[in-house]
Structure formats: structure tokens, C-alpha cells
Amino acid sequence: MTELKNDRFLRALLHQPVEVTPVWMMRQAGRYLPEYRRTRSQAGSFLDLCKNPHLACEVTMQPLRRFPLDAAILFSDILTIPDAMGLGLYFAEGEGPRFTNPVQDEAAVKALGVPDPEQDLGYVMDAVRTIRRELDGTVPLIGFSGSPWTLATYMVEGGSTKSFSKVKGMMFERPELMHQLLSTTAESVISYLNAQIAAGAQAVMIFDTWGGVLSPSDYRTFSLAYMKRIVQGLTRESEGRRVPVILFTKGGGQWLGAMAESGCDALGVDWTTDLAVARELVKDRVALQGNIDPSILYASPQRIRSAVAEVLASYGYGSGHVFNLGHGIHPDVNPDHAAALVEAVHELSPAYHG
Amino acid sequence: MTELKNDRFLRALLHQPVEVTPVWMMRQAGRYLPEYRRTRSQAGSFLDLCKNPHLACEVTMQPLRRFPLDAAILFSDILTIPDAMGLGLYFAEGEGPRFTNPVQDEAAVKALGVPDPEQDLGYVMDAVRTIRRELDGTVPLIGFSGSPWTLATYMVEGGSTKSFSKVKGMMFERPELMHQLLSTTAESVISYLNAQIAAGAQAVMIFDTWGGVLSPSDYRTFSLAYMKRIVQGLTRESEGRRVPVILFTKGGGQWLGAMAESGCDALGVDWTTDLAVARELVKDRVALQGNIDPSILYASPQRIRSAVAEVLASYGYGSGHVFNLGHGIHPDVNPDHAAALVEAVHELSPAYHG
Numbered sequence: 001m002t003e004l005k006n007d008r009f010l011r012a013l014l015h016q017p018v019e020v021t022p023v024w025m026m027r028q029a030g031r032y033l034p035e036y037r038r039t040r041s042q043a044g045s046f047l048d049l050c051k052n053p054h055l056a057c058e059v060t061m062q063p064l065r066r067f068p069l070d071a072a073i074l075f076s077d078i079l080t081i082p083d084a085m086g087l088g089l090y091f092a093e094g095e096g097p098r099f100t101n102p103v104q105d106e107a108a109v110k111a112l113g114v115p116d117p118e119q120d121l122g123y124v125m126d127a128v129r130t131i132r133r134e135l136d137g138t139v140p141l142i143g144f145s146g147s148p149w150t151l152a153t154y155m156v157e158g159g160s161t162k163s164f165s166k167v168k169g170m171m172f173e174r175p176e177l178m179h180q181l182l183s184t185t186a187e188s189v190i191s192y193l194n195a196q197i198a199a200g201a202q203a204v205m206i207f208d209t210w211g212g213v214l215s216p217s218d219y220r221t222f223s224l225a226y227m228k229r230i231v232q233g234l235t236r237e238s239e240g241r242r243v244p245v246i247l248f249t250k251g252g253g254q255w256l257g258a259m260a261e262s263g264c265d266a267l268g269v270d271w272t273t274d275l276a277v278a279r280e281l282v283k284d285r286v287a288l289q290g291n292i293d294p295s296i297l298y299a300s301p302q303r304i305r306s307a308v309a310e311v312l313a314s315y316g317y318g319s320g321h322v323f324n325l326g327h328g329i330h331p332d333v334n335p336d337h338a339a340a341l342v343e344a345v346h347e348l349s350p351a352y353h354g
Numbered sequence: 355m356t357e358l359k360n361d362r363f364l365r366a367l368l369h370q371p372v373e374v375t376p377v378w379m380m381r382q383a384g385r386y387l388p389e390y391r392r393t394r395s396q397a398g399s400f401l402d403l404c405k406n407p408h409l410a411c412e413v414t415m416q417p418l419r420r421f422p423l424d425a426a427i428l429f430s431d432i433l434t435i436p437d438a439m440g441l442g443l444y445f446a447e448g449e450g451p452r453f454t455n456p457v458q459d460e461a462a463v464k465a466l467g468v469p470d471p472e473q474d475l476g477y478v479m480d481a482v483r484t485i486r487r488e489l490d491g492t493v494p495l496i497g498f499s500g501s502p503w504t505l506a507t508y509m510v511e512g513g514s515t516k517s518f519s520k521v522k523g524m525m526f527e528r529p530e531l532m533h534q535l536l537s538t539t540a541e542s543v544i545s546y547l548n549a550q551i552a553a554g555a556q557a558v559m560i561f562d563t564w565g566g567v568l569s570p571s572d573y574r575t576f577s578l579a580y581m582k583r584i585v586q587g588l589t590r591e592s593e594g595r596r597v598p599v600i601l602f603t604k605g606g607g608q609w610l611g612a613m614a615e616s617g618c619d620a621l622g623v624d625w626t627t628d629l630a631v632a633r634e635l636v637k638d639r640v641a642l643q644g645n646i647d648p649s650i651l652y653a654s655p656q657r658i659r660s661a662v663a664e665v666l667a668s669y670g671y672g673s674g675h676v677f678n679l680g681h682g683i684h685p686d687v688n689p690d691h692a693a694a695l696v697e698a699v700h701e702l703s704p705a706y707h708g
Contacts (some may be wrong), residue, residue, distance in 0.1 A: 163684050165652050172653035172661070215625045215647050217664075253608050255629060271569045273608060293569055298519050299526035307526070310571075330517050 006139050009071040010203060013244035013266045013287045014321045021349035022070035023342055024142075026294075027328030028063040029075045030336065033335055035062050044211035046091050050077045053126035060131050064139065066335060067342045070322075071139050071203070072131060074196070076124055078146040078207060081188050082287045083113035095159070098188050102158030104166060106174075110179045114188045117195030123200040124192075132200035143201025145193050147249075148185040149223035149231075155181070164213055171222055178222060186226040190233035197243055205246040205268070206230060212251020219255060228262040246289055250327060253278070260285045266344045271326030275314040288315065289322040290339070297333040301340035308344035360493050363425040364557060367598035367620045367641045369674045375666065375703035376424035377696055378496075380648075381682030382417040383429045387689055400445050404431045409656050414485050418493065420689060424676075425493050425557070426485060428550070430478055432500040432561060435542050436509045449513070456512030458520060460528075460632055461534045468542045471549030478546075479553040486554035497555025499547050501562035501603075502539040502584075503577035509535070518567055525576055532576060540580040544587035546580035551589045559600040559622070561585060566605020573609060583617040592620045600643055604681060607632070614639045621666035625680035629668040642669065643676040646695070651687040655694035662698035671706050 004010075009022040031038055039059050043049035044309065050056060060075040079097050084090035090099030103109055118125055131141055156159070156167040162347055171178045193204045211223040231245055248268025259267050260282040269278050271292035278288055296307045308323075315321040323345045363376040375459035384390055393413050405408060414429040420699075433451050437443035442454030457463055472479055485495055508514070510521040525532045547558045566578040585599055601613055602622025613621050614636040623632050623644035632642055648662045662677075669675040677699045683692065 163686070164649055165684065165686065168647070168649035169652040172650060172657050212626060216628045216631075218647075219626075241395060251605065251626065254631075272566065272573075272605065274570045277570075277608075293572075295518055295521070295522035298523040303526050322518070330519065332519065 004137050004140060004202075006070060006098070007010065010140050010241065010244060012319055012322050013203060013289075014242060015284065015287055017319050017353065019350060019353050019354065020346055021315075021321055021323050023323035023345040024069045024071040024073065025063070025325050025329050025338060025341070026073075028067075028069060028073065028338075029059045029332035030329060032329055032333045032338070033062055033066070047077070047089065050075070050080070051123045053123055053130045056123075056127040057130040057134050060127075061134055063338075064135075067339055068346065069139065069140055069342060072135055073142040073205075074124070074128060074131065074144060074201065076127065076144070078144075078209070079151070079154055080121055080124055081115060081145065081185065081192055081276065082151055084120040085112055085153060085188070092236060095104075097154060098159040099155065102166075103155045103181060104158075104170075106177055109177050109184075112181065112184045114184060114191060117192050121183050121192060121195070125195055128196050128199035128201055129204065140202035141200060142203050142205055142246075143193060143196030144205045144207060145189045147206050147211065147223060147247075148182045148189060148226040149214070150208050151185050151189075152181055152212045153176070153210045155185075160313050164210070170242060171218065182222065182226045186233075193230070194233075194235045197238050201243070202224075202238070202241070203244045203246065204234065205248060208247065208249040208252070211249035216255065217325060219249075219252070220258060223249065224255070224258060224262065227259075227264075231263040244287075248289070256281045268324070269326065275311065275321070276316065279315060284320060287320040289324050291324070291326040294325040294327050294329055294333075297329065297336075297337045297341065304337060304340045305344040305348075308341060309348050312345070312349055318354065321352075323349070358491050358494060358556075360424060362677060363366075364494050364595065364598060365601065366673055366676050367557060367643075368596060369638065371673050371707065372705060373707050374700055375675055375706065376425065376678050377699040378425040379417070379676035379679050379692060379695075380402070380427075382421075382423060382427065383413045385685035386422070386683055386687050386692070387416055393495050394555045398519050401431070401443065404429070405477045407477055407484045410477075410481040411484040411488050414481075415488055417692075418489075420584060421693055422700065423493065423696060425496055426489055427496040427559075428478070428482055428485065428498060428555065430481065430498070432498075432563070433505070433508055434475055434478055435469060435499065435539065435546055436505055438474040439466055439542070441509060446513075451508060452513040453509065455518075457509045457535060458524075459556045460531055463538075466535065466538045468538060468545060469698070471546050473532070475546060475549070479549055482516045482550050482553035482555055489541075494556035495554060496557045496559055497547060497550030497599075498559045498561060501560050501565060501577060501601075502536045502543060502580040503561050504564045505539050505543075506532070506535055507564045509539075518564070525572065536576065536580050540583050540587075543584050548587075550590050555597070556592070556595070557598045557600065558588065559602060562601065562603040562606070563602035570609065572614060573603075573606070577603065578609070578612060578616065581613075581618075585617040598641075602643070610635045618674065619700055622678070623680065629665065629675070630670065633669060633674075639675060641674040641676065643678050645678070645680040648679040648681050648683055648687075651683065651691040651695065653690060653691075658691060658694045659698040659702075662695060663702050666699070666703055666706060669706070673707065675706075677703070 244265035253273030266287035271293040362372040598619035607627030620641035625647040
């Protein structure tokens, strides 16, 4: 493997000194880029794009050609695991993800198996290997998975939901069944992420998009406990370097203290929590990643720059901060505004280091 | 006016002793009730229902005939004020509220006036008077309004939104214009709620449904500051009793401490915050209202009862707690499950009082 030319992302995640705060953007490969939209239409469906390692690599690289980002993230869907379990993932036009075979009773839960990553999700591992070759050591590659709870919401509901009626119904009424579902899913995530690491992912992130719809006690029991189990099961060293693990619960600002005890290296923070408050809560046990409001990209480059300055100041002096949006980039923002954000982070952050 | 037979809701909001924890449910008059659906179809459109004081009274009373609730809440829409400002509220089938004339530039903001409640929103005041007569002193009536920030999101976006691109665009790029919009809206809310109080509302609640999409600093500047201004402008005594004011920011668990300093009497709390943590944060400066996960109503009556017990225990001993859901009741729950919740609160809560 080629030596890594820019490792400030990995260093910051491990609280090691950096000269500049590293920055990447959740969903940096996406619809706001015209070149992404071209590749996407060339691919056919969204799922065709995810399942084509060559095109998945292409869209992963696109934002890096435009902006001096400090990390790449594997382009893939969050629901590849349930798809590999046989749930039949498809995308209804304008309606988001759907499953042909949702998991709604005991028989369906018991029938779930742990997919073999190289056999059943080989297209993801091929994408990881292809991207690593293409990156050629410029910046590290982040692998990722959805959290067990987040995957379970889609698996039980059969798609997106606002009320979470079926998945919470199962959680409240059949907690032992929900635990079995989460347990199988957690085992699958462990094996999936370890395969990504073996294929070349240099850091991994677990997206708990829907942990924030739970009560504090249900969050600990049905989401955090399984993320903790995953963290314990992951390969933590590869190619002679530590592989940092990032947990991100959207809307989880109140639980950062508990999350910091999971054994992970870093926590994603959304923009509803001040980074100074978050840092005080986690007391440098973990690094923090975030947390500018993604809607700031609707404002002018000048205004974006002042907002970047505020976020840098809220984290304050020292390493342990990876700059990011507090959630995925909106599909209708101007790419030049994303450029202004990345530039501002690199220009303004050296004052907080060294 | 008839004397109030059951005032435990008002007493709890003022931290006065009660023998039983009072309970009501956000959106207790609503689609989950077959009798509501009948009245709704009889009325014509949803807006026709809101604008007909007789039918608005009828649906307000419906849940009280089924369940021994400790408060009634005015049936109305959150967007009556912008409608009275001339924005032209309508409901596109299956798409939620829309405005014919959204407020998207300086001219539109400057053209906004403060509606006269009795002239322009007379149907709301008529509904309040009709409901008070019909209640005949059984339980108190809650009046309500949206918060200025929450109203502004609909006014600027022209309807519901997921990205808040236009309203946040204005907030980031033209903060002085946003302040002018919020200022006019706050004046309108003050005059609207004072008219509701004059017409007979015995407590008022401000729903800040979308304050939780802001950063902590933007929340204080663009939402909380205006709710504070409203609290200061409200009539606080009527019919010889204090009129308690409740603020509720959905997703505002991290900001309860700041909200408690607004001068309000009580805070609504959603289910992502433990009531014990919330109580510690507000240190009995204000009462708390909430906070069971509304999805618990998908579970069995037995399971609902144990969840009610947990919420009562998390608040703990003493007055200052009004039991409620952490958000509106889902439209597809079984009314018998709502009955089980109300019953459990009344049966289990005396252990925490006296």
C-alpha cells in the first residue's frame, strides 16, 4: 500500500496533533454535484450505481477533484445489509427505500442470517478496493454502516417512516424479538465493517440516523448497546495503523456522555449541540466530528466563512476535531458554497493548532 | 363564570399541591377518534372545521366525553395568524398546509401587519367562548399559538419543509429582515393569546414545533428571544386566577435551562429527555409537562401502564408535573389505548402526592 500523504483526518480522530483541522462533508458525493447526477443517470437506478464498483468509485472521487477534502467516504447505501439478508431492497420513485420482504413477525426475525461480506456484499468490498487504488494514498477512505437500530427501523417498517409505529410496536410489545433482530443485525454489521477494513477502509463510521427518536432509556437499550457491541467486535488496527471508529446518533446531543463510554474513538455531533458543551461532556475521551448546520450552505460564501469561524471557536484550541456538517449536505446547494466551507476550515483553523 | 370543578391541571402548572397528576394529550381532539372523522367530513375541509366555532367546540369536547382528561385544548390550526395576515392558508390534499402568498422578500415582510384578533380571528375567539360555555367549569381550557419562529418557517417556505432552505437562507443572509418578521409575528401572537385569555382561555401554550432544527445560538436568537417577549406581553391573571404559560420546543431538551428563565410557568418536554434530568435542569423554577413516547399507544394497555409508571417515577415525588405525550397523538392509534393511558396516570400517580 502507498503511504498516506494526508493523514490529518486519522490523526485528529485519535487526538494526535495536526496543523490544520481536517474537513469532509457527509454525503459529499451526491446530488448537489452535476457530475454526480450525470453518473447517476448513466448508471440506471440508484441501486445500480451502488452495486457498480467502478461507478461507485467514480462518484466517491468526484468531490475530491473539486475540493481539497481530507477524507473520502465509500459511496454506498445504508441498507445494503438488509438487502443481502434477502429483504429485497428497491427504491420507489420519489418515495425512498422500500423492502419487498419486511421483517414483521417472529418467523421473519428467526429466518434472518448474517450475510457473508465477500460473497453477498462483494460489490461493496470491490468498491472499497477500487477506491483505495484510485485514491493512491492522497487521503484516507472511510467505510460505514447503519446502526442496528437504524437498520431495524427500515427492516420492520418496510421503508421510511414518520411514526415508527411498527418498529416501536415490536420494541414495546416484543422486546425479546427486537433484541434478536438487533443482535443478528449487529453481528452482520461487525462482519461487514471488518470486511471493509480488510479491503482497505482506514476508518469506519456507524450512522445511527434514527436513534434520536427513542427515549433515553430505550436509546441505551436498543441502540447504544448494539453499537457498543459492534465497537468491541471491530478490527482496530490495519496496515500498521489504528482504524478509528466514529459513532453518530442524529439528535443524540443529550447522550454524548454515554456514547463516549462505548469504546469508540470519535463521536459525530449535529448542530443542535454546541461543540464546547459536547467537548465538556466527553472530556477529551473521544474526538468530535461536526457540526455546522448544513443549511448554512444556502447562505453566501462570506456568511459561510463567519459560521465556520464560530464552529472552530466553539471547539476551541487543540486536536480532536474533524470539521463536518451536522448532517448530510442538501441536494440543492451550490457546489461553490461547499468549496467556500472547505477553504474557510483550512484557512481559519491553523490558529487553533500548534 | 362557573367555578372550576377540576383545577388540578392549573394547580400542577403552578407547583401547587395536587392529589393526582393531571393528564391531557397533545392533539387529543383528532383523527384517531372516529367521531372526529365524522365531524371533520361533515365540516368540509379541515379549515372549514377550524373556522366553524360550533364544530370546533364539538371536536374539542369529543375526547373529554371518552376519557376523564384534566384539561381541554382549543381545537384550531397553528397557522391562523399568518392566514389572518393575508397569506392565504389552504391545505393541499395529502401535502399539509400551504400559503398562496409566502413571505420571501423585504417588501413582503414590510407589508405584514398585526391582525386584530376579534376582527380578523373572531372565529377563534367565538370557539373559545363556545367551548367555555360547553365545558361548564368541568376542566380548564387551554388556548394556544405557534411560536414566531415556527410560524416563520411556514410563512417563508410557503408550507411544510424538510430542509428549511428558504427560512434559514433568510435567517443567515438577512438576519435583520428575519428579526422584523419575527417581531411582527410575536406582536401578533401576544395580541392573539391575550384575546383568547379574554375570551376564556385559562392557560396558554406556545408550540415551538421547529425550534429544534436550530443551533443553540440561533435558537436563543431567533426562537427563544421571541417566546420570551411573548411571555412578558401576556395577561397573566384572568377571572381572579393566574393564567399559566407553557412553552414547548420539540427537540429542545438541551435548552430547558435557558427556557426556564423565560418567565413562563411550565415547559413541555418531549420523550428524548428524561424527566428526572429535566427537573434537575430547571430546579423547580417551572413545572414540566410530558413526556411519554406517543408510540407507546401502539403497545398493549398493560405495556402502556408500565410505561406510564416509568414516566411518573422519572418525575418523582411532588407537584409540578402535568402528564402528557411528548408530541401529538398519532392518527392511527386505538382510542382504547388512550383510555388506558389516562386511567393509568390517575391510578398510579397518587403515590407521588400528599
